[in-house]
């Protein structure tokens with residue numbers, strides 16, 4: 276079993292989508308590799324929906340026990356079954372729709388304006404470097420209850436945490452750096468709880484180690500995915516002047532632009548699963564121990580489900596997109612992420628009149644996918 280190594284592949288622009296389309300129309304599952312390991316790509320919408328809910332044969336936990344647990348400690352991402360449900364419920368109430376709406380209005384929108392203030396008078400900017408690489412990092416700190424620090428430092432710590440497999444010592448240092456920020460805030464929250472995730476975790480019956488582990492997890496996964504999705508959103512909208520004009524005139528279309536951007540360029544394009552026993556994925560039976568690559572980006576463009584799937588059409592109202600996953604591990608941060616993306620685009624359109632594209636790079640990456648730059652100008 277050979278096939279392309281996806282770990283470091285850039286596959287810019289249409290290249291990823293052509294590879295996934297070829298896999299989708301080939302019989303069975305297509306070979307690929309991840310971190311040098313042989314794997315099988317799952318690209319059809321129906322197959323993805325069916326196999327990702329099968330927690331007995333394809334549990335989500337084992338991959339994260341390898342990639343996340345050694346640096347974050349035990350958190351619900353590396354658990355399955357009843358334990359996963361119980362700890363996830365304990366950890367995530369602050370991400371339900373009402374607290375998220377309150378957070379967006381009271382904290383995120385002012386933060387978005389503060390970021391835009393830094394360049395609004397200049398008349399030109401790279402929206403990726405100056406907005407999507409900043410706001411989600413500030414936002415996750417604020418949501419957790421941590422001080423909003425330098426975004427460069429936050430990005431470096433997050434990158435190091437997520438690179439645990441390649442650099443375990445660097446990841447441990449990053450985890451220690453987060454704990455050093457969290458511990459004094461925990462002291463304050465113990466005396467005076469606030470409306471933030473840290474206070475909520477501390478009153479949910481977790482011990483100090485569990486709280487630190489969950490803060491590390493949310494700090495690491497909450498900002499990067501949102502930042503990548505925001506870069507893809509800016510590219511998808513700014514390369515289509517008719518959509519910029521439409522959204523500026525009618526902000527009600529913004530949530531549909533967010534959905535269509537997440538469908539066509541999901542920031543988590545492919546995610547791994549391990550088969551724990553012999554089981555079927557679509558019409559293919561795979562042995563226990565098989566590494567599967569769930570190509571969410573492939574399912575999102577399956578012509579069996581989406582009409583003219585490569586077209587960017589915010590007016591489509593078809594199936595649910597797969598970008599936040601499927602089944603028990605469906606992203607608990609989806610609401611915060613979607614609201615944050617919509618708020619960022621709304622603030623940009625509101626604050627930067629006559630906004631137009633100068634130049635945009637193509638989205639790249641076969642596992643995590645982002646747009647490196649979207650340079651724009653506007654009337655000062």
Ligand code: HEM
Pocket residue numbers: 335351352353363415492493496497498500501504541542543546598599600601603604605606607608609611612613
């Ligand atoms: C556009 C932004 C985001 C995207 C595309 C995204 C995507 C995903 C996907 C595909 C999964 C499923 C993983 C799997 O099945 O193995 C997932 C899970 C998860 N996401 Fe997100 N995510 C985003 C933002 C966030 C945010 C803002 C947070 C938290 C603050 C978050 C926290 C998590 C956690 C903790 C899990 C694990 C869930 C579990 O084990 O039950 N994500 N996300």
